[in-house]
Amino acid sequence: MRKARNTRIEIMTNPSQASVASHAPAPLGGSLITPTTLICGVLIAIMLAVLAVRFFLGLGAVTNLNDGYPWGIWVVVDVIIGSAFACGGFSVAMLVYIFNRGEYHPLVRPALLASLFGYTLAGAGVIFDLGRWWNFWHIFSPSYWNPNSVMFEVAVCISLYIIVMWIEFSPAFLEQFGKYEVKKKLNKMLYIFVALGTVLPMMHQSSLGTLLVVMGVQINPLWATPLEPLLYLLTAITMGYAVVLFESCVASTGYRRKLETRLLTPMAKVMLGFLVAYLLVRIGDLVVRGALPHAFQASLEALMFWIETACFAAPLLLIGSEANRRNPARLFLAGMLLMLGGALLRLNGFLIGYETGDGFHYFPALPELLVTVGMFSVEVLGYIIITRRFPVLPREATTH
């Protein structure tokens, strides 16, 4: 078990184990007060101020939500796209523990941390958006359940997954606080949480796509398909790897660490595998449903479709060859494009391609945007604090 091994490493003194120890996660240390953390703090304070207004005066006071667009960026960006961005932990854990690719092990903890933040914040973001948030507990009370509702499935699954992820990540805290006995006990059951940690995101990431189905004719045919769950699942996995590429590059630049290219290069190939599967399903579906003509109309929807498709297709050219996959700049760019493509698939389906008729418009209000920015800042700040104080990133010979 990964955590078991790490425990052993910490109590081992045999020099022959040095090479293993060098990759074990360790806190980075360093100051928590930097320009980045200060800016994050200010943005979070602004977000809290906006949220105070929202909770005292209602959603209309701070958002541009209206009768035609009941869902804005707090749902589509913070929750639907945010949780897909948080699929790194799921994608990497699946690679390591389900497909038995142990070599990617050092990527698990940092990816899981980002996922933990992404999902916990998506969960919190839901509360900000709920019009009758004090009733949220109804989701967990069987007398209220509606198992026909896709939203019900999403809500229950995401809530469970957040709990599962905290348990999956808890060894990092247990190590830091020296609770090795608890960690040992947890390790024996950890595989169950690892399994749950792959099944639950598979369930709700696909269901996030199914959410569109009941909206029926209101969704532009370019994004309205019964294959929605498969498209959302494949892109969530792809985005998971893309986010790991992105984060690894940012963390190595930000913390002046060496980029783990030896892991990222082969992982990018796995990512391309999922990407090709997605593109085949996506294009095949459009052709079979006869929806392709909608992509050749002079409309915003068609333009957005092509931007989205370009974001998915470009990485094939950028990092299609093994040599190009060794290039950090190309890996970073490909990761960014796939994150953007996946984000656009969701934004286009839920907002751009959503038409309720008679002239309703939606563009987020400034306070609404500030909350989304604030949520992002919480994520960045949390990542910095935890990687500096808890054993998450692989130890580097040059750093400590």
Added chain:
Amino acid sequence: MSSRRDFIKGFFASGTALAAGVASEPACARETKKLAPGAMGLLYDATLCVGCKACVSACKQANDNPPEFSTVDQLWDTPLDTSGHTFNLIKMYRNGTMEVKDQELDGYAFMKTSCMHCGDPSCVSACPVSAMAKDPVTGVVGYDPEKCIGCRYCVAACPFGIPKYQYDSPTGKIGKCELCRHRYKDGRYSACAEVCPTGATLFGKTSELLIEARRRLALKPGQRTKFPRGKLGGPDQSYEAPASKYLQHVYGEKEYGGTQVLKLSAVNFQKVGMPDLPENAAAALSETIQHTLYGNLIMPFAVLGVMAFAAKRNVKDDDAQGEKHED
């Protein structure tokens, strides 16, 4: 190479299971639901409507809703669309010189906007906490604010744009027509039908309203006939008038498998704001997907079993690997 083989095996095991479940004709495909025999509804005949908006006013009173203003002087209730505080509205279609009523070119027409009380409602399917529910007898789609979490998925789901949230309040509710179900116990019925002076909005059992609608469509334009008012089958309040030139389409008879509110019009339904809907309800497709994937949690537990098996084995492998090397 064994890990690669595992990878491919695993990919097919999980990936194709999902793909097959969604793409193939599923065993638990759910048909669009039919109307209950006791389904109650309205028949709105746009050709009889004179646009007096008595129904809009009566609806406000019956549902205790505040006026909404769209004019500077703010003297009268002047909502431009239904909202969390306006459940019923008469909208006007205008074209060119607007000379002739119920004419598409150079004419005008009215259309009622309120809940259609679908036989297979998207809002009910969408609601995660059963706050939107269909009465098993009357089929009325009712809303319970005590259950509602305010996610507004019902608002997004409805193809008619009917459930709407009250954004102006920190404790906003969803507002929608509930066919005045709260007035039945006093022997009253939908306020809009009760006050309609021309019988343009008629209350009754949907099955009987459909017969009345078909009767009207069979009339020759100009032919004199009796039009009931208020409640179909209630006290006789009918009057005689010439029939209009109807479109041969009872809106709501087939749309989404049938709605309890039916509409007749002389002007193209899409032009007066009613969406062109297929005969199969979106809820049927959505729930078919949902139950194919998660019915009785069979698929999730099967996948969980495979994942747990793989994880247990590989977590152990991982453990052993740590002893030897890490590459």
